[in-house]
Amino acid sequence: MSTLLELAGVSTFYGAVQALKNVDLTVDEGEIVTLIGANGAGKSTLMMTICGQPRARAGLIRYDGAEITDLPTHRIMRRGIAQAPEGRRIFPRMSVRENLLMGAESTGQRASEAEMARVFALFPRLAERHAQRGGTLSGGEQQMLAIGRALMARPRLLMLDEPSLGLAPLIVRQIFQAIRTLNRETGLTVLLVEQNAYQALRLAHRGYVLVNGAITMAGSGADLLARPEIHAAYLEGGH
Amino acid sequence: MSQRAPLLDAFLSALVALGLFAPMVGLETTVGVHGIVLVPRPLAVAALVGAVFVLRLAVRLWQARRPPAPAGAGAVRIGRAWAGMGRFLVPVLLAAALLMPWVASRATIDLGVLLLTYVMLGWGLNIVVGLAGLLDLGYVAFYAVGAYAYALIAENTGLGFWSCLPAAGALAALWGITLGFPVLRLRGDYLAIVTLAFGEIIRIVLLNWVSLTGGPNGIAGIPRPTLFGLRFTMTDDPGTFAGFFHLVPSPVQRQMFLYYIILALALLTNWVTLRLRRQPLGRVWEALREDEIACRSLGINITTTKLTAFAVGACFGGFAGAFFATRQGFISPESFTFMESATVLAIVVLGGMGSQLGVVLATLIMIGAPEMFRALADYRMLIFGLALVVMMVLRPRGLVTERKPSVTLGRGAAAIPAALIAEGHG
Numbered sequence: 084m085s086t087l088l089e090l091a092g093v094s095t096f097y098g099a100v101q102a103l104k105n106v107d108l109t110v111d112e113g114e115i116v117t118l119i120g121a122n123g124a125g126k127s128t129l130m131m132t133i134c135g136q137p138r139a140r141a142g143l144i145r146y147d148g149a150e151i152t153d154l155p156t157h158r159i160m161r162r163g164i165a166q167a168p169e170g171r172r173i174f175p176r177m178s179v180r181e182n183l184l185m186g187a188e189s190t191g192q193r194a195s196e197a198e199m200a201r202v203f204a205l206f207p208r209l210a211e212r213h214a215q216r217g218g219t220l221s222g223g224e225q226q227m228l229a230i231g232r233a234l235m236a237r238p239r240l241l242m243l244d245e246p247s248l249g250l251a252p253l254i255v256r257q258i259f260q261a262i263r264t265l266n267r268e269t270g271l272t273v274l275l276v277e278q279n280a281y282q283a284l285r286l287a288h289r290g291y292v293l294v295n296g297a298i299t300m301a302g303s304g305a306d307l308l309a310r311p312e313i314h315a316a317y318l319e320g321g322h
Numbered sequence: 323m324s325q326r327a328p329l330l331d332a333f334l335s336a337l338v339a340l341g342l343f344a345p346m347v348g349l350e351t352t353v354g355v356h357g358i359v360l361v362p363r364p365l366a367v368a369a370l371v372g373a374v375f376v377l378r379l380a381v382r383l384w385q386a387r388r389p390p391a392p393a394g395a396g397a398v399r400i401g402r403a404w405a406g407m408g409r410f411l412v413p414v415l416l417a418a419a420l421l422m423p424w425v426a427s428r429a430t431i432d433l434g435v436l437l438l439t440y441v442m443l444g445w446g447l448n449i450v451v452g453l454a455g456l457l458d459l460g461y462v463a464f465y466a467v468g469a470y471a472y473a474l475i476a477e478n479t480g481l482g483f484w485s486c487l488p489a490a491g492a493l494a495a496l497w498g499i500t501l502g503f504p505v506l507r508l509r510g511d512y513l514a515i516v517t518l519a520f521g522e523i524i525r526i527v528l529l530n531w532v533s534l535t536g537g538p539n540g541i542a543g544i545p546r547p548t549l550f551g552l553r554f555t556m557t558d559d560p561g562t563f564a565g566f567f568h569l570v571p572s573p574v575q576r577q578m579f580l581y582y583i584i585l586a587l588a589l590l591t592n593w594v595t596l597r598l599r600r601q602p603l604g605r606v607w608e609a610l611r612e613d614e615i616a617c618r619s620l621g622i623n624i625t626t627t628k629l630t631a632f633a634v635g636a637c638f639g640g641f642a643g644a645f646f647a648t649r650q651g652f653i654s655p656e657s658f659t660f661m662e663s664a665t666v667l668a669i670v671v672l673g674g675m676g677s678q679l680g681v682v683l684a685t686l687i688m689i690g691a692p693e694m695f696r697a698l699a700d701y702r703m704l705i706f707g708l709a710l711v712v713m714m715v716l717r718p719r720g721l722v723t724e725r726k727p728s729v730t731l732g733r734g735a736a737a738i739p740a741a742l743i744a745e746g747h748g
Contacts (some may be wrong), residue, residue, distance in 0.1 A: 136618065160621020172616035174609050179729040185609045188602055189621030214727065236621065 095125075095132045102105070103129040105142070110240065110274055115266050117207035117283040117304070118319060120293035126276040127169050129293065130242050133274075134166065135159050136259050145201040147239070160189050165238035167229040169245050169276075170183055171208075175218025177299045179209055182217050182228055188236030202231035202280055213242040227286035230261070230266075231255075240272045241265070247279040255279065259286050280317035284308045328382035332375050338552050339374035343367050346704075386393045403699025415682060419585055422576045435584055435649065439642055440689045442588035444669040444681035446638030449595055451667065452676035453604065454631035455611025457514045460521025461666055464494040464636040467527060473541040473653055474534070483547035487641060494640020495633040497524075505725045506625055509614070515689035521663050529655040540654025544647050547583060554579060565706070580649050587645060591638045592678055598634070603680070607631050608676075609730075641696035665689075666721050672681070673711060675719025683721050 088110040095103040097186050102125050108114045120126050134158045144152045151159050160166075163185070175184050183199055203210035206227040212220060217228060226246050233241055243262070247255040260283055263273045277283035284290050284304040292300040292313065301306065307313050323386025348367040349360050371455050409570060419438075421633050441549035443465065450458045471490040475481060501520050505513050528535045533543065546554060552563040563579075564571035598604035606627050609617050671689050687709065695702045713721070 103420055155623075156735055157621045157623040160619075165621070166619050168616060168619040172613050172619065174612035175607075176725050177608060180729050181605060181608075181727055184602075184616075184729065185622075186604060186620055188606055188609075189623075224475070232620065300606065313632070 085112050086110070086149075087114075087147060088274070089143075089145040090133070091131075091143045091145070093129075093132060093144060095128055095137055096140050097137065098129075101295050103132060103139075103293075104300055106293075106296075107286060108291055108298065110272055111274055112239075113266070113270045115262065115273040115275060117277055117287035117290045118293055119270045119277055119280040119283055119290060122278070124293045125296040126278075126293055127244055130166065130244055130274070130276055133159075133164070133242065137165060155168075157189060160236070163239040164242065165233035165236045165239075166242040167226070167233045167241070167244065169190060170248065171225045171229040173220070173223055173225050173228050173232070173322045175216065177211045179215055179217060179228060180221070182232055183209075183229040183235050186232035187237075188310075190236050198235050198237060202234055205234075205265065207214055223250050223258070226250060226254075226258055227261075230258070234265075238271070240274060240276045242276070244276045246275070247277060247282065255282060262286060280313065281308070284313075328379055328386065329383055332379035335378040336371050336375035339371045340367070343370045355492060408611070412679060423581050427511075428574055428577060429582050431574070433690070436693070437685055437689055438581070438584040438588050439646060439649075440666065440669060440685045441682055442584065442591050442642045442645075443639060443666045444673065444685055445588065445591040445678060446642065447634050447666050447670050448673075448676065448678065448681055449598075449607070449633035449638070450631050451670050453595070453599070453611060453747065454607040454628065454635075455675075456505075456628065456631060457510060457517070458632075458635070459514045459518035459660075459663055459667065460524075461517075461635070461639055461663040462658045462660070463501070463521040463524035464498060464639030465643040465646065465662065466524050466655070467494045467497050467636075468533045469647040470528060470535060470541070470643075471640065472644035472647045473544045476545050477541065477543075482545060483644070484683050487644050490644035491637040491640040495637040498636025498639075499629050500631040501636075502629040506628055518660070518663075520586070520633075521658075521660060525655050525658050528658070535655075538654060538656075540652060540656075542652045544651050545652065546651065547579070547648050549579060579647075584642075584645055584649075587641050590649075594638075595678065596636075603627075603630060605728055620646030670722055672710075674717075674722040676725060677720065677722035680720055680722035687736075 086109050090106055090108040093103055093106045118126050139152055208224055209227055209231055246258050262273055266273055275283055284307050287304040290304050290307045291298050344367055346364050349356050350363055352361050422434055447461045450456050468490040471493040472486045475486045475489055505516050508516055529537055549563055552566050555562050556571050558565040558571050563575055606622055610627050667685045671683055673684035692702055692706050
């Protein structure tokens with residue numbers, strides 16, 4: 084398997100505050116990799132740094148063999164990276180269909196009906212509500228819409244920032260199942276940022292643990308799940 | 323609610339009315355023998371205060387008798403009504419606009435030209451504020467650039483209105499981009515402040531660059547537009563409109579011509595906006611208004627999106643400015659004050675941001691009503707203020723708040739009033 088995304092020694096700062104410390108991370112083609120950690124550990128910052136906002140002050144980010152560290156955000160996204168941002172951030176006054184079309188905007192191609200059909204097949208709920216305003220959807224549907232919107236760009240790497248945030252366990256299972264299906268059937272590479280460590284590690288092939296901006300542990304999903312320190316730190320409280 | 327509450331409330335309202343009306347209505351300045359004297363008018367004040375008391379009491383008693391409607395129900399009902407009305411209101415308004423000059427008086431045509439100028443400005447600003455969500459308090463700057471561009475080019479090159487019009491639009495668009503660059507990172511209040519300053523800068527430059535713009539004296543003798551080279555004058559030479567068509571020369575002909583020019587320009591603005599809304603560019607503008615961070619996360623180029631919104635909006639402002647210059651024949655920096663920006667912005671906001679029909683209705687209320695009620699003299703602005711307050715109470719998000727999706731399949735979405743949908747936070 085070839086490496087699709089590689090971060091080498093990446094450090095990110097917000098002003099004088101260092102948010103990421105010398106992070107090394109790789110995502111191989113066709114993998115689901117999860118990044119778990121507590122609130123404020125720097126998970127979202129890591130994802131945003133890959134997108135070039137904020138920029139890495141040190142280190143290299145390589146995607147598909149080419150360096151993308153200093154590219155403008157829209158150029159990075161145009162290379163086949165798509166993300167469903169934290170808090171879903173769908174467009175509330177635009178219809179489901181329009182929201183999806185926005186996802187295909189950055190590719191510069193005409194929005195493809197085939198792509199939309201694939202999204203609707205993956206999330207039939209969205210098909211039912213295609214003409215409804217985004218803001219009137221339930222939280223779970225909005226998350227489906229955010230993922231569907233990201234898929235419209237036909238990405239090779241899909242980055243999801245806490246898709247389980249604020250959703251009922253049943254909906255979380257549905258969404259994680261959809262991610263698994265996508266990965267199995269289309270070979271889509273997924274980088275999943277999660278606080279819901281148990282679900283994320285069960286889904287992912289590999290995982291990284293981020294503590295205070297530094298990677299402290301890495302390994303296969305099953306491996307990390309079995310470690311007692313992971314249990315103590317992230318899984319207590321019965322998931 | 324106790325029995326006394328409505329009475330107390332009405333009494334307080336009457337007290338406020340007394341405070342307001344006592345100086346505004348109660349004292350009249352008249353020219354006496356030894357200069358201006360103040361004449362008290364206690365009866366007029368008493369009548370007004372009494373009316374406020376009775377009306378407020380009636381409203382409160384009426385409210386007390388009816389159980390409160392569930393939240394949002396009214397908004398839905400009004401929203402539906404507007405959506406249904408829009409379908410036939412648009413053709414009716416359009417037909418009225420097309421036929422009006424044939425039946426109306428000169429004064430009415432003049433008012434029509436004024437209204438259409440503001441409709442066009444409103445539609446132009448609607449691109450920036452309504453669609454792209456960029457709060458622009460300096461829109462008058464582009465209006466001024468267009469007007470001065472036409473006046474100066476025409477004066478120095480001898481070109482006519484139609485040749486200068488594209489140049490005026492292009493120059494305004496250029497200034498739109500010039501404004502756009504420094505404000506790319508700004509949003510909301512901060513953007514408003516900078517655009518406000520930009521409008522003032524343009525006006526002050528026009529005022530002080532005397533060698534080019536004539537400063538406070540302005541530019542006079544701006545050429546009038548021609549119809550395929552036919553001039554509109556009070557003679558019937560072969561080169562004039564009246565002479566060519568063997569008509570009796572009349573000033574109404576030129577007025578009708580001006581009316582149809584601004585109508586065409588306004589409809590062009592509307593057509594381009596409606597077309598763009600269905601194009602990716604227009605959709606991206608709307609997405610930008612909804613959530614800028616989401617746009618970034620989707621890999622949308624924010625820079626070009628904002629700059630195109632500023633440029634397109636400014637371009638139509640420039641067209642309107644060129645028309646203003648050719649209609650007036652004289653321009654000076656006095657015509658391009660902040661008040662104009664505020665009026666146009668008020669039209670867009672009152673109309674319901676992003677709604678094309680809303681802009682028209684708001685213009686009729688904002689510009690048309692004060693003109694029509696000129697006969698009411700001193701009470702004109704009072705009624706105008708009252709109308710605005712009533713509108714803000716009944717339709718806090720503007721007259722037309724429904725947003726039609728730009729893509730639909732089959733039946734399309736039911737109109738949902740904006741009041742029921744959360745605003746995006748960017």
